[in-house]
Amino acid sequence: MNILVLLKQVPDTTEMQIDKETGTLIRAGVPTITNPDDLAGMEMALRLKDSYGANVTCITMGPPQARNMLRELYSMGADNCVLLSDMKFSGADTWATSNTLAAYIKTVDYDLIIAGRQAIDGDTAQVGPQTAEKLNLPQVTYVDDIIDISKERIIVKKALENNYEIIESSLPCVITTLSTAAKPRYMTVKGISDAFTKEIKQVSFDDLEIDPTIIGLKGSPTKVKKTFTKEVHKNSDVLHLDGKTSARKIVETLLDLNFIGK
């Protein structure tokens, strides 16, 4: 079984600070991590490999630094890692990203593609489904568990707002995974040392058969017109009172708003 895992290296948004003066993100010094939803997908692929035997290929599109992430994925147990990297790919929206990923994926064999549901820098949840569309494959999004897999089909548990569904899809297909679906394993010492002997396959624009007008910033239909941070206005009365008076005042307020009836 050949499993492709799509992953993205992202800035750790929990560590992100805003420059209050300029209203821009301070990117310097923000650590990068493997996107959490993707990492759960990686773990699910490795579990399939443990149980049934599989060839796990990690694919990412990104700048050259993404090699660090791929090394870590080798340390976890990836069999192959591929980096799609080219200035022509950069600045892509989800549509252009999916076009690029699909152009590469069309050149390899696979039975199952696992992508994270969404990346924490953009939170769009679009690349998985859009890649599935470009490959003309069925999709199941928001997957919380893989229940069973055979040569022709996969059965998964999908998380919805208030319940779950057990869903069967024919293979090959694309599933997108939630970060809660599987806790990623640690890298092993042997894995780490092996990782440096393994080759990261580098793919650039010239290696792909793709229309240059459907990729990268230029090919992206959506454009960022502007970015801004939110200004918080101080408009409230902030009172320093003792506990009892505070409580009384809150109850009065609720009474005024007609909330504590009868």
Place this chain on the structure above:
Amino acid sequence: MNIADYKDIYVFCEVKDGKIHDSSLELLGEASRLVNNRPSLGYKVVGLIIGNYDEHLIDDIGYFGADKVIYLKNEGINHYSTEIFTSLFMDVINNDKPDIILVPATVLGRDLAPRVAARCDTGLTADATKLDFDPENLESPLLYVTRPAFGGNLFGTIINETKRPQMTTIRPGVMEKLKKHTGRQFIKDIRNVDISTIKDSVKVLEVLQKDHMAVDITKADIIVSGGRGIGDNFHILEECAKMMGAEVGASRGAVDKGYIKKDHQVGQTGKTVRPKVYIACGISGAVQHLAGMEKSDYIIAINKDPEAAIFGVANIGFVGDALEILPLITEEIKRYRERPF
């Protein structure tokens, strides 16, 4: 593609538990607001519904703001299917040429919208929190879509000038639905569709309910919400909420610590709420939390730290210990309820 051929605002209407889901009704409200703000375009609000439903359901789409409802009907559709819905949606796009398509950013909407956008090779902006027509050109139908990025640390305004339709998903709870108006006139366009040629290789085998009753705090009039400052004393907050007839909300800080279940989480990665009163206790007021509650009608904040950001969005703030104040509120209301007259 001739962009000028595309017109009107289409809202994909999702049915949940036998009703048009609130998130779709909110989009009908927002679409009405948009067309009214730019009457020169002459755009209509069109609701799109796919499946096999009672007529009264279709009427609700009109009563909540659609000028026209397109109902793609087939008795064989008893469940959402990515492929069937995408194919049928595409037929409408090819045939009716919508300029703008709004889809709720629910689990279903976030499965369907990217697939449709990719099939018609247009742009899609995810999880919008604000929509406006181009503010610089008052004749323009170009949609300015604002959404959070980088975990809510930054906002971006996104446009799509080159492709049609302009598609976006919108977070549930952000937009306002109109009052239901049963006298509203609207056109019903019922189309019996054929699905026999659509290849669907995904099937739902079973629908499981979650083991605990998931609470729905989005419907509450009052929410008493706790953060990390409450610690493992959520019972104190719950008691107070019960006395008020309120639901309990929480910050992610409290959820991550395991003080309370995720269903209660308010914010960017939790629920968006707009109750009549939101009482934030021991919550610092991170942007991601504010994103989920700042549209509440009236906000009361209790925090030990006079500099806490939550005070910036509160209508009234109390500097103090929530664990001291909450039981006193409970007592005060009890006393009020038990008053002789």
